[in-house]
Structure formats: structure tokens, C-alpha cells
Amino acid sequence: MFVNVNANPAHRPKPGGELYGLSRAQVILSEFRYNRGAEIFGEAEPAEYVYQVVEGAVRSYKLLSDGRRQIGAFHLVGDIFGLENGPAHRFTAEAIVETTVRLARRASLEHVAEVDASVTRDLLIMTTSNLQHAENHMLLLGRKTSLERVAAFLLEMDARLTAAGVMALPMSRRDIADYLGLTLETVSRALSSLHEKGLLGFLGQTQRQIVLLDRPELAKLDV
Known part of the structure; x- marks a missing residue:
């Protein structure tokens, strides 16, 4: 379950963060609140939005063929997630606790990035940050004990x-x-x-x- 909190000023985050900055480039933002354990998006679903954690925490994971779950990342307050290099999500994202996320439509970001170099730079920073985390996680899994x-x-x-x-x-x-x-x-x-x-x-x-x-x-x- 999720609740749209845009209409309630008490739930709006303070200015700051990459997606808030992108909103100044005419990117429309929305906010939703998810209950604990609620799915934000599922694996193989269309990657239509980019997300940022405002409150709470999110886990992204993939179910393996033998039924085991591999968590790829924990997204905490301020973190960007849901960025994909293809048309669909590769992981499922769930709220770990009651969580509020800010989201922007991916198509809007890509459209604005075509004409605004600063938005292109911000998107590159987000992508690089996610890649760095993936590399760090790979190194973590490589620990022997x-x-x-x-x-x-x-x-x-x-x-x-x-x-x-x-x-x-x-x-x-x-x-x-x-x-x-x-x-x-x-x-x-x-x-x-x-x-x-x-x-x-x-x-x-x-x-x-x-x-x-x-x-x-x-x-x-x-x-």
C-alpha cells in the first residue's frame, strides 16, 4: 500500500537532494508513502520513474532460481534508486519500514537532459554513485570470512x-x-x-x- 503525500505539506521534505534540484529544471516530482514491506516496484516492471528516499529505508533484491533472495542494496535517506540502463527494472524494491519516497518520471528527466547540461551532469552523478555502490558491494561479497x-x-x-x-x-x-x-x-x-x-x-x-x-x-x- 502507498499513500500520495503531495497534498500534505507536513510530509514534504526540506529542499535539497538531487531530485529536488532537478525539479528546478521543470521536472515534475511526486511523493508517496509506503507501509513496511510494501513493494515500490517489481523486477521486470517498466522503469518509468527514478526514486529518492525522503524518510525510512528501502531494500532492492532479486530472487534467485533456487528461491533464495539476494539483496543488492539498502537505500537510505537521500539515496537515489531505480535508475536503469534498460526499459525494465532488474530488481524488486520494497520499503523496509514505513517509508516516503520522492519520484520523477524518467521520460521527463531524459527530455530535460537533452536541453539542459546541468541535468545531464546530475544524472551522470547519480549513475556513477550507483555504480560505485555496486562495485563496493561486489568487493564486500568477495570477503573470505x-x-x-x-x-x-x-x-x-x-x-x-x-x-x-x-x-x-x-x-x-x-x-x-x-x-x-x-x-x-x-x-x-x-x-x-x-x-x-x-x-x-x-x-x-x-x-x-x-x-x-x-x-x-x-x-x-x-x-
Whole structure:
């Protein structure tokens, strides 16, 4: 389920971000709010829009032939997603928690880019950013041990999520496992091991709030 929040000023994000900037080039923007677990777009569906997370978090994933789920990316506040080099989406995108996204019609972006060099530049920056993330994820999956993969994930989230020294992870351990190509049990063991080593601490019953206690030691695992 999603709700159009354009008519409610209280839900409008503050100015800023790539898509907001593109709106000044006569690109029409819309905003929708998705409930937890709601599909934003599906694999193989027409790629008609480009999206930006305003509030919440999104996961993009692909179901493998054996039924397993491989999460390709977590999109957090400010992130752009849904950019494709073909006519259809290669992944499915879902809201991890209640999430608001800003979207622009892809055809409008492409039309404006034909006559506005600044829009072309912004689209190139978005594409390059997504490519860089894909490369980083590929390197993460190349880690030899589960501990190395989990350490790399924590450092990635630390750079993207930390507020006042605490990482409030919106994703579950199952999500983390499917992102890292590991089992749920392996991720849990790795987190427990890092906790026992004194590299991180947990806050709250769900243990989704994590405090990194020794970043230098954790970084030694991310090599």
C-alpha cells in the first residue's frame, strides 16, 4: 500500500537532494508513502520513474532460481534508486519500514537532459554513485570470512547511519544475511563474536541499535 503525500505539506521534505534540484529544471516530482514491506516496484516492471528516499529505508533484491533472495542494496535517506540502463527494472524494491519516497518520471528527466547540461551532469552523478555502490558491494561479497563481511557491512552502515555514535539499523538480521550472502545464523554468530571481542555493543531488546566501540580494530577486518 502507498499513500500520495503531495497534498500534505507536513510530509514534504526540506529542499535539497538531487531530485529536488532537478525539479528546478521543470521536472515534475511526486511523493508517496509506503507501509513496511510494501513493494515500490517489481523486477521486470517498466522503469518509468527514478526514486529518492525522503524518510525510512528501502531494500532492492532479486530472487534467485533456487528461491533464495539476494539483496543488492539498502537505500537510505537521500539515496537515489531505480535508475536503469534498460526499459525494465532488474530488481524488486520494497520499503523496509514505513517509508516516503520522492519520484520523477524518467521520460521527463531524459527530455530535460537533452536541453539542459546541468541535468545531464546530475544524472551522470547519480549513475556513477550507483555504480560505485555496486562495485563496493561486489568487493564486500568477495570477503573470505563471514566476520570480514559483517565488519565491512557495519563500517558501511556506520558511515551512512550513525547519529550521536549509535547505528539504528532499519534492516533485520535476515536482510543483512541476504545482503552479505550468508545465513541468518552465521550473521548472528559473527555479531556475537564481535560483541565478545569488545568491538561493538548492543542497545535495546531488538539489538538493532549498535555502538561501535573499537573502529580501528573493526577496520582491520575490512581489508
